[in-house]
Amino acid sequence: xxxxxxxxxxxxxxxxxxxxxxxxxxxxxxxxxxxxxxxxxxxxxxxxxxxxxxxxxxxxxxxxxxxxxxxxxxxxxxxxxxxxxxxxxxxxxxxxxxxxxxxxxxxxxxxxxxxxxxxxxxxxxxxxxxxxxxxxxxxxxxxxxxxxxxxxxxxxxxxxxxxxxxxxxxxxxxxxxxxxxxxxxxxxxxxxxxxxxxxxx
Amino acid sequence: xxxxxxxxxxxxxxxxxxxxxxxxxxxxxxxxxxxxxxxxxxxxxxxxxxxxxxxxxxxxxxxxxxxxxxxxxxxxxxxxxxxxxxxxxxxxxxxxxxxxxxxxxxxxxxxxxxxxxxxxxxxxxxxxxxxxxxxxxxxxxxxxxxxxxxxxxxxxxxxxxxxxxxxxxxxxxxxxxxxxxxxxxxxxxxxxxxxxxxxxxxxxxxxxxxxxxxxxxxxxxxxxxxxxxxxxxxxxxxxxxxxxxxxxxxxxxxxxxxxxxxxxxxxxxxxxxxxxxxxxxxxxxxxxxxxxxxxxxxxxxxxxxxxxxxxxxxxxxxxxxxxxxxxxxxxxxxxxxxxxxxxxxxxxxxxxxxxxxxxxxxxxxxxxxxxxxxxxxxxxxxxxxxxxxxxxxxxxxxxxxxxxxxxxxxxxxxxxxxxxxxxxxxxxxxxxxxxxxxxxxxxxxxxxxxxxxxxxxxxxxxxxxxxxxxxxxxxxxxxxxxxxxxxxxx
Numbered sequence: 281x282x283x284x285x286x287x288x289x290x291x292x293x294x295x296x297x298x299x300x301x302x303x304x305x306x307x308x309x310x311x312x313x314x315x316x317x318x319x320x321x322x323x324x325x326x327x328x329x330x331x332x333x334x335x336x337x338x339x340x341x342x343x344x345x346x347x348x349x350x351x352x353x354x355x356x357x358x359x360x361x362x363x364x365x366x367x368x369x370x371x372x373x374x375x376x377x378x379x380x381x382x383x384x385x386x387x388x389x390x391x392x393x394x395x396x397x398x399x400x401x402x403x404x405x406x407x408x409x410x411x412x413x414x415x416x417x418x419x420x421x422x423x424x425x426x427x428x429x430x431x432x433x434x435x436x437x438x439x440x441x442x443x444x445x446x447x448x449x450x451x452x453x454x455x456x457x458x459x460x461x462x463x464x465x466x467x468x469x470x471x472x473x474x475x476x477x478x479x480x481x
Numbered sequence: 482x483x484x485x486x487x488x489x490x491x492x493x494x495x496x497x498x499x500x501x502x503x504x505x506x507x508x509x510x511x512x513x514x515x516x517x518x519x520x521x522x523x524x525x526x527x528x529x530x531x532x533x534x535x536x537x538x539x540x541x542x543x544x545x546x547x548x549x550x551x552x553x554x555x556x557x558x559x560x561x562x563x564x565x566x567x568x569x570x571x572x573x574x575x576x577x578x579x580x581x582x583x584x585x586x587x588x589x590x591x592x593x594x595x596x597x598x599x600x601x602x603x604x605x606x607x608x609x610x611x612x613x614x615x616x617x618x619x620x621x622x623x624x625x626x627x628x629x630x631x632x633x634x635x636x637x638x639x640x641x642x643x644x645x646x647x648x649x650x651x652x653x654x655x656x657x658x659x660x661x662x663x664x665x666x667x668x669x670x671x672x673x674x675x676x677x678x679x680x681x682x683x684x685x686x687x688x689x690x691x692x693x694x695x696x697x698x699x700x701x702x703x704x705x706x707x708x709x710x711x712x713x714x715x716x717x718x719x720x721x722x723x724x725x726x727x728x729x730x731x732x733x734x735x736x737x738x739x740x741x742x743x744x745x746x747x748x749x750x751x752x753x754x755x756x757x758x759x760x761x762x763x764x765x766x767x768x769x770x771x772x773x774x775x776x777x778x779x780x781x782x783x784x785x786x787x788x789x790x791x792x793x794x795x796x797x798x799x800x801x802x803x804x805x806x807x808x809x810x811x812x813x814x815x816x817x818x819x820x821x822x823x824x825x826x827x828x829x830x831x832x833x834x835x836x837x838x839x840x841x842x843x844x845x846x847x848x849x850x851x852x853x854x855x856x857x858x859x860x861x862x863x864x865x866x867x868x869x870x871x872x873x874x875x876x877x878x879x880x881x882x883x884x885x886x887x888x889x890x891x892x893x894x895x896x897x898x899x900x901x902x903x904x905x906x907x908x909x910x911x912x913x914x915x916x917x918x919x920x921x922x923x924x925x926x927x928x929x930x931x932x933x934x935x936x937x938x939x940x941x942x943x944x945x946x947x948x949x950x951x952x953x954x955x956x957x958x959x960x961x962x963x964x965x966x967x968x969x970x971x
Contacts, residue, residue, distance in 0.1 A: 317907045321648060328655050331670060338665045342932035345662040345669055348925045349655065356651045362644055395701035400899065403693070403874065407895050410878065411888050435875045442874065446700050447867035461872055469879060473527070478882045478891065 311367040312375030312383075318364035325360055328353035398445070406438040414479040427470060430479040435462045486831050490838040495538050496846070499839065502542020503846045507854055509543070510550020513560035513692050513873050515880050516684055517547040521809030522884060528813045538839050540813055544806050545597065545843040548747070548789055549851055552589045552782065557582055557708055557862035558869065559699075560691050564683075564919060565747035565788075567912040568755040568781035571638065575773035580709035582859050587715040588775050590851040591722060592729065592782035597844040599733025599783065600740065600790030601837060615741035615795065617948050621931035625952035626742070627924035630749035631917045632959045633756045637771075638910035643963030649904065650913030656681055657921020664929055676889045683918045685881035685894035690911045692877045693898025696870045698905060705866035708859065715855045717775070725779040728758050736784035740791020747788035748916055754784030790840060797821050797833055 332346035332353060341347070364372075387393050410431060419426040439458035444451055469475045489495065509520045520543055528536035551562025556573030569589055576585040618626065631654070635646025659670045660680025671677040699705050722729075732754035739750040758780030759770045766776050792807040800811070800821045814821055819829055826833065862869065881894035901911050935943055944950050 313907050317909070321652075324652075324655075328670075335669060336667055338667065340933075340936070342936055343664055343929045345665055345667040347932075348928055349658045349669060352651055352654045352658070356648065356655075359644055359648045359651065363648065366644075392701050392703060396697055396902075399697060399701055400902075403898075404895065406874070407878065407891055411891070435878075439871055439875060442700075442871040443868065446871060447865065449868075457868070457872075462875060465875060465879065469883065473883075475883050476886055478878060478888060 310375060311370040311372035312378075314363055314367035314370075315372035315376050318360045318367060321360040322357055322364070325353045325356035328356065395446075399442070402438065402442060406434065410434050410478050416479075429466070429477055431477040432462050432466050434479075435466075483831075483834050486834040487838055489534060489835060490538070490842050495534065495839075496842060498535050498538045499542040499842050500846050500850070502539040503546035503843055503850050506543035506546020506548075507550040507553070507847070507850055510547035510562040511553035511854075511858060512550075512876060513554045513558060513562065513695075515562065515876065516687065517544065517551065517563050517806050518684060518809070519880065519884050520547050521806040525809055525812050525816065529816050533817045533819065534835065536813055536817065537810075537836060538842075540810055541836065541839045542843045542846065544810070545786075545789060545840065545847045546850070548786060549590065549593045549782075549847055552593070553586060553854075553858050554862070556585050556589065557859060558695070558873075560695050560873070561687075563747070563785075564687055564912070564915050565751040565781075565785040567634075567638070567915075568751050569778055571771060571912075572774050572777045572781075576775075577708050578706055579773065580711060580713065581773070582708055582863075583713045583715045583855055584717060585773075585775070585778060586855045586858070587852070588717045588721075588778050589782045590848060590855070591717055592725075592779040593786040593851070594844060594848040595722075595729050596733055596736060596783035596786030597789060597840065597847070599730065600737045600787035601840055601844070603734065603737045603787070604741075604790050604794055605837060614738060618742045619931070619946075620927040620934065621943070621946065621949045622952055623742070624924050624927040624931055625949060625956055626739075626749065627920040627927070629952060629956045629959060630752055630920055631913055631924075632956060632963075634752045634916045635910070635913040636959060636963045637752060637756055637759070638912040642908070645909050646913050647960075647963070649909045649911065650917040653914035653917025654921045654924070656686065656914070657918045658925065663922065663926045676887075680922075681893055681918065682884060682890060683915065684884045685890040686897045686918050687915050688877050688881050689894040689897025689899075690901040690915055692873060692880075693894065694901030694905055694911065696873060696877075697898065697902045699866050700870040702866075705870075707865070708863040710860060710863045715852060721775065725776050728761070728776055728780050729783045731761070732758060732780045732783040733787040736787030737791040739784075740788035741794045747785040747792070748919055750788045750791075751781040751785040752916065754780045790837075793836060793840070797825055797836065 329350050332350035335344070335346035335349070337344040337346065413430045413434060416427055416429045419428070436455070436458045439462060440451070440454045443449065443454035443458060447454065449457075466477055469477060506517075506520060509515050510517060521540065524540055524543060528540055531539065548563065548565075551566035552569045552573065553562075555561040555566040555570035556577050559570060559574045561567050561570045573582070573585040573589065576582065631650040632647065635648075635650045636643040637646070639646030639649075655670070657680075659677055661667065661671075661678050662669055668678055735754045735757065736747070736750040739753065740747065755777060758777060759767060762770065762774075762776055766774060770777050793810075796807040796811055798821075811821060819825075819832065877894060877898075878891055881890045882888060884890065901914075904911060904914070
């Protein structure tokens, strides 16, 4: 991946920065990528249509539960074909045949992509662990019962880790920031809005 | 009676309640991952302990505040608090990166203020006309309006490749079909899973696609972008407001009418106003669209704020909520034994006036608070991305979980974030996907109802409905224009 593609600072500095969605779309698109995407979308569309055809229909054709899903799948298939044809015209086949191995190598050669994969891994683990581990400690005082749940503990640990990797501050600083933020957030949800936190909190 | 209601709304206690609601709403909306809908849903329970007028004042304050608050995170960190803030995000974030975040937010505030006024005044002056127009939108028209919204969103957010925007929207439609169908109760794309039978809520999809995707995109960068801390001018110059007054009025009218159509919501309004605004703009302004246009911000913000007043109309007069936050207000009123509907003026005389004056007060307070909060917001959100982005991760988890207190929604948020990242890498815009998840059930139910009505009727019967026919032509033109534009570029 060309880092310039994804660097809004460069774009802004050049005075041609544009929208987050709109700006980068054309730059990120390559005929090879578009052709691969169109193939995946076409398969997805066919699956959508097949499943729509298999849906039971207790009424007439006009109220069939699968009617709009089928039409949506059909429209997706046509659009995927359109995208595929336009990318073939732009030498997408050549790019795709030359590219897959190179694209994968390029992807893993970029340290930013490794950092992205690491971040994805940490977030997936965070979401799973938050659901799996559940406890709620209560510390009753004369006036108020304080709670500390698994959500807070897991979130503080995860956030400290992410901050340490990506913010690169000292461990103590990362821990303090995460503890303050998570406890403040949990307190607002728990005491002000009386909402259960994920896990048992 | 009207004077009594004005005096009630102007009492210091009520103003204080409204101010706290507005402040809470702005701060809530500004937090990435926390949406207007969530704030309103959470407040239903809280409002149960309040006196009726206090509850209404507080909830309307939060509603007005959080609709604008969504623009703060949209402009400063590229994560919209609400789907209708996406056009503001597209334009405003670019301006923020150029160091014009303060003025972009100031323009959004002025436009929100104006939008609220346009919505309220149009409603007070033309309640019967707007209601009559809104009631002309039956199943067929609703279906076409939903499809137009998705098509326009696809066109507007995908640069020179509208096809990719439409594909993204149509994928969103498929996501929206998951669950029990609303007419026969037949499970669709549930694969035998009971959790999927409830369908996929748009809130975790929104949080995942915009929140998590943005984190995955920005945080790993070695040199992520920075938002300049120098806020600069916040209040837009009067001449630029005058310059955009035409666009504002047009967008306000669009926002109000669309708000009055049950189910259509601010999302459709802001994208329609954004699209119409671009078509009507002068060529030099048109060129700025998508690259940081103040006029575009005015169009989108006026429309989605005019929608606040508009959405209250069917809620109060028909008992049909115009959108999800309006449904929360309806629920809060029902907790107070106020059954809204055609007889509201007889059963609760003066309540409608109270609500509209409350909206006016909330609007003034929103303007003041928003201006006061711009500079601290810019300072806060210009923190290094390496510090700011990780703090949003637990917010995303909490935000996805808190709406239904269902952990499945957290997985939906996670999945949406990963898919969003993948779609982004392949150059597909994300906004149409979210809009389609919101509008999909509306489109599906209304198409099937319309087809039942049209059964055994000739094509002329379908074409004899003027609004439906105009909408059909407009939808066809949107697709034609998208394809034609692509060819022209090629």
